[in-house]
Amino acid sequence: MRGLRHGGLGLTLVLVLLMVVWVLFLARGTTFGPAVDNPKDFLITTLNGVTAAGLYFVVASGFTLIFGLMRVVNMAHGAFFLLGGYIALKLQRHWVGEGAVFGLTSDQVNLRNWVLPTLIGALLVGAVGLGMQQAFLRWNQGQELRQALITIAIAIILADQMLAHFGGVAQDIAWPGTLDRFVDLRVAGVQYTTTRLFILGLAIAVGLALWLWLKKTRTGMVIRAGVDDRQMVSALGINIQLTFAIAFFVGSALAGLGGAVGGSFASLAPGVDSNWLLNSLVVVIIGGMGSLGGAAVGSLLLGLTTNFAAAYLPSDYTYYSIIFTFILLAIVLSVRPLGLFGKPA
Amino acid sequence: MTTRSVVDRAIGGGALALAALAPLIFSDYWVGALLTQTLFLGIVASSLIFLSAYGGMVSLAQVALYGIAGFVLGNVVTNGNTKGLNLGWNPWLAVVLAIAVTVLVAVLFGLLASRSVGIYFLMITLTFGVIANLFFGQVTTFSGFGGISGIPAPHPIGPVDEHPNRLYYVALVVSVLVYALLRYVVRTPFGLTLQGVRDDPVRMASLGYNVVLHRTLAFAFAAVVAALAGVLFVWWNGHIDPASIDLSAMIDVLVIAVIGGLYRLEGAWLGAFVFVMLNNYSRQIDFVGPRFHTLIGLVFLAIVLVSPAGLAGIWERAQGALGLGGGAAPQPATAAEAPTRDADV
Numbered sequence: 001m002r003g004l005r006h007g008g009l010g011l012t013l014v015l016v017l018l019m020v021v022w023v024l025f026l027a028r029g030t031t032f033g034p035a036v037d038n039p040k041d042f043l044i045t046t047l048n049g050v051t052a053a054g055l056y057f058v059v060a061s062g063f064t065l066i067f068g069l070m071r072v073v074n075m076a077h078g079a080f081f082l083l084g085g086y087i088a089l090k091l092q093r094h095w096v097g098e099g100a101v102f103g104l105t106s107d108q109v110n111l112r113n114w115v116l117p118t119l120i121g122a123l124l125v126g127a128v129g130l131g132m133q134q135a136f137l138r139w140n141q142g143q144e145l146r147q148a149l150i151t152i153a154i155a156i157i158l159a160d161q162m163l164a165h166f167g168g169v170a171q172d173i174a175w176p177g178t179l180d181r182f183v184d185l186r187v188a189g190v191q192y193t194t195t196r197l198f199i200l201g202l203a204i205a206v207g208l209a210l211w212l213w214l215k216k217t218r219t220g221m222v223i224r225a226g227v228d229d230r231q232m233v234s235a236l237g238i239n240i241q242l243t244f245a246i247a248f249f250v251g252s253a254l255a256g257l258g259g260a261v262g263g264s265f266a267s268l269a270p271g272v273d274s275n276w277l278l279n280s281l282v283v284v285i286i287g288g289m290g291s292l293g294g295a296a297v298g299s300l301l302l303g304l305t306t307n308f309a310a311a312y313l314p315s316d317y318t319y320y321s322i323i324f325t326f327i328l329l330a331i332v333l334s335v336r337p338l339g340l341f342g343k344p345a
Numbered sequence: 346m347t348t349r350s351v352v353d354r355a356i357g358g359g360a361l362a363l364a365a366l367a368p369l370i371f372s373d374y375w376v377g378a379l380l381t382q383t384l385f386l387g388i389v390a391s392s393l394i395f396l397s398a399y400g401g402m403v404s405l406a407q408v409a410l411y412g413i414a415g416f417v418l419g420n421v422v423t424n425g426n427t428k429g430l431n432l433g434w435n436p437w438l439a440v441v442l443a444i445a446v447t448v449l450v451a452v453l454f455g456l457l458a459s460r461s462v463g464i465y466f467l468m469i470t471l472t473f474g475v476i477a478n479l480f481f482g483q484v485t486t487f488s489g490f491g492g493i494s495g496i497p498a499p500h501p502i503g504p505v506d507e508h509p510n511r512l513y514y515v516a517l518v519v520s521v522l523v524y525a526l527l528r529y530v531v532r533t534p535f536g537l538t539l540q541g542v543r544d545d546p547v548r549m550a551s552l553g554y555n556v557v558l559h560r561t562l563a564f565a566f567a568a569v570v571a572a573l574a575g576v577l578f579v580w581w582n583g584h585i586d587p588a589s590i591d592l593s594a595m596i597d598v599l600v601i602a603v604i605g606g607l608y609r610l611e612g613a614w615l616g617a618f619v620f621v622m623l624n625n626y627s628r629q630i631d632f633v634g635p636r637f638h639t640l641i642g643l644v645f646l647a648i649v650l651v652s653p654a655g656l657a658g659i660w661e662r663a664q665g666a667l668g669l670g671g672g673a674a675p676q677p678a679t680a681a682e683a684p685t686r687d688a689d690v
Binding site: 071073075136143144145146148149150152153154155156157159160161164271274275277278281282284285289319320321322323325326329330333334337338 | 457473479480600
């Protein structure tokens with residue numbers, strides 16, 4: 001296998017180099033053309049990739065937190081994302097009104113009517129996740145596959161119930177007017193949307209908060225100890241069940257938070273849940289399960305890959321961009337089967 | 346021969362006889378719609394059960410592979426009037442090509458996923474499945490959102506509307522052959538090695554067996570089975586679109602395999618029968634109505650919680666309780682307890 005790994009590494013470097021050369025100098029006939037001729041759209045694509053990565057990170061960090069501590073692959077994570085989005089949507093509509101045919105516009109919504117629905121959505125989804133963990137997962141600890149199957153069952157039920165209650169038409173949450181504007185970056189004349197920068201800021205805040213929580217607090221210490229040796233932690237008389245409950249609540253709430261933000265950024269509809277389950281899975285498979293830093297790197301790689309593939313493939317072939325997600329996965333899995341920062345269990 | 350295996354054989358023989366005589370006993374709708382569907386869903390589920398029971402690999406990519414066979418067939422046999430390549434080839438050549446392409450893709454998927462087992466394998470194959478779904482949704486050259494219509498079953502079998510019994514018998518013969526083949530393969534040296542790899546990959550590797558190669562070969566072999574089911578599905582349905590292989594379809598096949606029991610091949614068809622019956626008749630019950638997926642989610646949840654070995658497991662326990670037990674059937678470790686650590690060898 002060593003040969004394959006080294007070959008994989010060399011091949012990866014060559015591929016990445018080719019892609020960089022393509023984007024910088026050769027990409028004629030693509031949407032934006034080569035970056036040396038059109039630095040503005042290159043910068044915008046980069047920013048789009050990085051900000052998309054922000055949202056990937058918010059959602060996937062919850063997934064990886066739960067997995068890291070409890071070895072639970074929460075297949076309902078995508079459904080939790082969608083649920084958080086729908087709760088925030090309904091609350092916003094409840095407070096502001098239904099709006100026109102296409103829903104509310106951002107000048108009808110103030111900051112409070114975005115922040116409160118988002119937070120409540122996140123907390124409620126956290127509670128749903130906690131309920132699921134206590135009711136079904138707690139007494140199946142250690143049976144990883146069975147737990148994954150249980151969360152799949154919950155995901156099916158949730159998705160079907162959401163279809164029944166919220167309908168099959170795509171809806172979106174309105175950004176508050178204060179956020180929904182353009183800002184002049186003073187580089188290459190780029191005007192960029194504040195909402196995307198806000199998502200990036202939120203992701204950095206979430207990442208920092210999680211990092212401080214895990215590194216500097218007692219709960220975080222117990223969580224890190226639990227990741228390394230669960231039995232020893234319980235043997236020391238620490239209530240690991242409480243820690244599990246907290247981690248599950250926080251991890252699920254992050255999916256809900258992501259859903260509210262994602263529902264403002266794009267839209268909410270049946271099927272969005274499976275896309276976000278895919279995003280979270282790809283991020284943690286690339287980054288390594290259970291690693292926060294891995295989730296950040298995985299998010300960046302996925303965000304940049306999807307955005308660059310969509311913009312820098314020849315115009316007639318842009319719909320092949322999904323292949324690049326697969327190529328990214330394939331490269332990482334062939335070089336490091338456990339992900340870039342993954343450690344054996 | 347123990348009492349138990351005599352009872353099992355009698356039930357199996359009875360079911361087969363009933364299936365062979367079904368067109369004389371049941372209505373055209375039952376045979377043409379429900380039973381044919383049971384058979385091809387059973388075939389694709391049997392490919393999953395084979396991998397899970399004998400390889401320790403719970404694969405969610407089986408539906409994607411079945412879909413790839415279906416899409417290849419659709420692209421190759423149609424002639425004008427629909428999306429896709431419309432090559433208008435000989436239908437039997439198309440079947441060969443469909444299976445060949447599916448196996449090639451499976452070798453690639455297998456090589457990438459085979460260094461992981463358990464929930465990692467589940468996650469990786471899930472991402473492959475969702476990516477295949479998105480690929481066919483986006484790439485209009487091969488399908489696009491609306492899919493490929495008007496795919497005919499070849500002459501002696503079709504047109505299916507006029508001769509529903511013919512396709513039923515083809516599906517029945519393929520089912521019996523697949524079952525016999527799978528039962529045979531697990532007793533060959535290859536099958537025994539595969540079970541060794543399932544139980545202790547590290548020891549098998551140190552004995553000189555190539556673990557990744559065996560898993561990949563098993564995956565490719567299961568892909569042939571899945572591809573056969575895909576071909577039957579497309580002949581039966583006349584149409585395939587990305588929704589035929591979306592996350593919900595992947596989970597449906599997983600549900601079938603789990604209902605049947607993840608470690609007995611017979612369970613595939615049993616699970617498919619229960620699933621198709623529930624799908625068809627529950628919609629007529631008032632409180633279920635269009636909420637079929639909530640019902641199937643609840644059934645799935647109940648089975649995972651109560652009897653991870655599915656209906657086959659309940660049957661075995663019932664036999665034990667009735668005193669029919671003798672030597673237990675050759676049982677691999679139930680998938681729910683299969684080792685889940687990565688074997689990075």
